[in-house]
Amino acid sequence: MKKAVIITFDQFTDIDVFLPWDLLNRVKLIDKEFQVKLLGTTYSHVSVSGIDLKTHGFIEEANEADFVFFASGPGTRDVIKDKTYLGRFQLNPEKQIIASMCSGALIIAALGHLKGLSATTYPTAFEALRNYEVEVIEDTHLVTHESIGTAAGCLAAVDLIAWAITKMYDKKISDAVTASVLPIGQGQACMYPQNNLANG
Template structure:
């Protein structure tokens, strides 16, 4: 069983701490067994979390036994105790995966493990992270960055995206989708493997006039749809449809449709052995070449490389 250690330091952000606890403890394998063993670790017997205190059952020694260490954000940027940094560096040297949520990136950056790598944090803290750790390539425009062994995420909501991304990496999309449903979270944010970065489309407000159209686009993504087809379904002129889409999503209907096709292709690449050319046809691309080009542009890698990284085993 994969062991996840969540490091709780003084002034830990409660939501950043509770998110990985909830997500990983609820994740189940297809046969019903728990996918993860979760441990809360502290540098001290009592952790000051601001409005309450924590008494972690495990200390820093437990980090050496973890497969993944999660670093939640803290409410201030006080220096990280050297014994914590040493424990994290040792775990990394042993191959442990380290992931930060929000300002937890400051803890990870303080170890020096992010030097020369791209990383992210909450956009409000990005400039400070870049100033304090100039060797880190800080990108404030993404939800999370996956460098393979070291992962960072933006705000608290992006931390949930990152947790689901790691579950998907570990156990495939079916297990991750179940975890997403339990979290009432759509598994729609395109992932990537080492050093691939996720760019997300702005969400459409629930109850928006576009919500039924988007559901229809998802259900009909494999069809050869035109802008006129979408406008007819929406009961709008093409000009009005384009305007409303740009106002509410920041993109066009056809661009949204292309991304929906890519999401469907990701699932087929993970869950089936269908040839790439067949998948291209299944999800509505006119040619395998067009599919490969679009997939790489959106996801950051080729369909073949994506399948090698994420296809479910067994």
């Protein structure tokens, strides 16, 4: 049984949690045993826009997940300064897929998993990411290294999650998930007319 977790915190960017959440849950229509959980440091976290999001567990659960996804938002600047918070993660890139949206890359960097690598993030976090000895790629929305992926720009989550699904499963499942959310004429209507992932 495979499991994906989304790491949330106070002041997370809404779309950078909810879009990956939606995309990953579409995998469950193919693999019914696939689990997707929202993790945090408390029973709920409040987004930038004020949504109070209930979590399914605590961040330590990420240490045993197949895929660990770090959300973004102003809250990243607080958690990267919290050594106790960072110490609760014991991630292993050799056994896990680790990814981030926008400033979520700062958390991966603070955990030491981006040192000496290239990565991307939201422009407002470029300089902060460089402080972790990371080569910041400013002109692309997706940078991947083996089992570590970073993306920039909220809608880049589609490509980032597709990359992660391909690594967990295969490109066929990844393509089906992506096609199910593309605009009509670009995805499900022409490529997957019988796609059971469509829920419109």
